[in-house]
Amino acid sequence: MMRQVNTMIHANDLIQAQRCPKLCWNHKYISMPYFSFYHMDIPFSMLWKQYLHIEDRPSGQTNDTNEMTLARLKETDVLLHARFEYQGCRIKIPVLKKIEEGYLAIYPHLSAYPKESEATLMKINQMIAAKNGISITQQKILYINKDYVRKDTLDLDALFCESDKLFNRRNKLHHTIAECMDACQFDLDEWIKKTQELLDVTKPPKYERTKQCTAGRRCIFYSHCFDESDLPDDSVLFLTTSQYKLDAYKDNIVHIKDMPLNQMEGYRLQYAQVMASRNGYYMDRIAMEHWLKQIQYPISYLDFEWDTFAIPPYKNMKPFDVLCFQYSLHVEDKEGKLIHKDFFGAKDCRQAFIESLIASIPPTGSILVYNMEGAEKLRLKQLSEQFPVYAEKLDQICSRMIDLSKPFELGIFYDNRMRGHYSLKNVLPVFTKEYSYTKLDIQNGLHAVQAYRHFDQEDAEEQEQIRENIRTYCSMDTFAEYIVYHGLIHLVKEE
Structure with missing residues (x-):
């Protein structure tokens, strides 16, 4: 029996909800100005279509139904932006190419190192496509050759690289996409259900600070989640390079000067902060x-x-x-x-x-x-x-x-x-x-x-x-x- 679907979600919502429920909720309910980190004189999609020689192939459109996508696939051996839906979760596959044993999915990345974590999205796409009778048996990535040096004109054959592997944390091609996907095990129906329930509620979920909030680059929604304007200037949350500051904050330690010494890593800047907290x-x-x-x-x-x-x-x-x-x-x-x-x-x-x-x-x-x-x-x-x-x-x-x-x-x-x-x-x-x-x-x-x-x-x-x-x-x-x-x-x- 099919359950009633309230909220239409996308595969990326699943990924975000897994990483941080509050991040997923924020993306739906809080409008943030978009800014691309990269300056693109030519749309990236135009370049990879030229490289693959598929500029003239049909393309899926926003709000396509499963039936519309399947009808297009009957008329072409390559479909761009193929859209499918299952249980209210929509996906978009950049390139679907018909091959002898099913379909090849091609994923272009504006990156020199598409990571193994991308396999989760590919697995979701494969499963939802299968729910609609489309068997994706192979995947490959397109990525940017970081060592390419442009001459007078842009050489797409030198710019792009192809692989059936993904990059590990050390930026090395290691496991195949198939191996990475096999390692992804999840209950898709339950995942979709929980994400829809999360996004059905207009009140944000409660979420505590974690190291993930500031790991790498600080989350763009950090200030929406945590108002630090009323914190004292020497709050323990401002202690740099500290793995214990969140624990101290949860233990109601307010000032850096009151942090236990056994929770200090001993960096010079930390010492300066302790002394400043005192003086x-x-x-x-x-x-x-x-x-x-x-x-x-x-x-x-x-x-x-x-x-x-x-x-x-x-x-x-x-x-x-x-x-x-x-x-x-x-x-x-x-x-x-x-x-x-x-x-x-x-x-x-x-x-x-x-x-x-x-x-x-x-x-x-x-x-x-x-x-x-x-x-x-x-x-x-x-x-x-x-x-x-x-x-x-x-x-x-x-x-x-x-x-x-x-x-x-x-x-x-x-x-x-x-x-x-x-x-x-x-x-x-x-x-x-x-x-x-x-x-x-x-x-x-x-x-x-x-x-x-x-x-x-x-x-x-x-x-x-x-x-x-x-x-x-x-x-x-x-x-x-x-x-x-x-x-x-x-x-x-x-x-």
């Missing part, structure tokens, strides 16, 4: 003086803005490379005079960016960059590979870079107002109340990238406004570096 802030004066001594005038304060392209749009770029479209540079001489220079470019502005930076940055002195290793320094190394003629000068710039985030990352200085974070935006309010990002039209790097992506489509007047807003935001970053650096000097003199 408001902490500074290792000797270590700070030693760090400051390496800074030489003229001091360049440098910051970049960039966008990430999954598919390389220009020559010598690789998949998932970034394109720097903006830099801000404040230069301070020994007399304290501060001047500002910057650059903004559109489309393929890489060479112009390099030449402007080399011309603007002083040939001597220290270059202060905030959190440089995975950001500005890495960007210059990538540009050196793309434009070898500038490699020597860019390497010379890199050699003079000093990371302004290190005193905070290493626990040389910590203030409770940082609340466990040492990003530039968290650190700046410790040193000034006069300057703030909240007064800007663009207030963070994400907003800057969003504005940049619309730049080419706007008229001249709007382009000028976008350019000015991005320049103002980026210049705030380098001015913030200037304030923070001098704030540290002032603290050393005060102690």
Whole structure:
């Protein structure tokens, strides 16, 4: 007997409900602005269809019934976006190709390392397709070749890779898709039923903080689930790199200073947080003086803005490379005079960016960059590979870079107002109340990238406004570096 279906769900809802019921519920009931991490000049689906030579094949449509999908499959050997439904759970298979022993399912991934966890979704798809009389006997993935270097034109045969295996946690192709799917054991009917019951209720499920909420990247719904605005600045929840802080919080320990010593891992930053919890802030004066001594005038304060392209749009770029479209540079001489220079470019502005930076940055002195290793320094190394003629000068710039985030990352200085974070935006309010990002039209790097992506489509007047807003935001970053650096000097003199 078929049970009554109330809520139509999708296979991804099952996956989310398994990971975190609150995450699944939030996705349905809380609207969040969508932002793609990758800049795509051409839709990914267009590229993989071209690679597979199936651009002209029929495609399923939203709200297709099982009968409509089955009718299409009778008329073609390849169906795109094949949709099926079972017990109120809908699936969409990117490519279904008829083969001698049944059907081959092809899964394109905008990734260099599709993980073994993807097998769960493939198993769900296989089971629901089987409920509708379609036997999927083989699966394969398409993924991006991370080592591909674009030439004058995009070579899809070199860009894409195919495999019947998935990547393990070490990013190695190991088990076959079939083996991974065989390892997935679940009661599909019960899973669907529980997920529908979860989503039928308009009241959010109760859910406690777990390590999963902040593992890797913090969940996008974290602030919806847990309001931390009323927590004290030295709450145990802000203790960095701690595996015991959630246990301490559940045990009603409020302040970091009250954490049992046997629940401390003993990292330098943790020590700084304990001392700050006792005194408001902490500074290792000797270590700070030693760090400051390496800074030489003229001091360049440098910051970049960039966008990430999954598919390389220009020559010598690789998949998932970034394109720097903006830099801000404040230069301070020994007399304290501060001047500002910057650059903004559109489309393929890489060479112009390099030449402007080399011309603007002083040939001597220290270059202060905030959190440089995975950001500005890495960007210059990538540009050196793309434009070898500038490699020597860019390497010379890199050699003079000093990371302004290190005193905070290493626990040389910590203030409770940082609340466990040492990003530039968290650190700046410790040193000034006069300057703030909240007064800007663009207030963070994400907003800057969003504005940049619309730049080419706007008229001249709007382009000028976008350019000015991005320049103002980026210049705030380098001015913030200037304030923070001098704030540290002032603290050393005060102690």
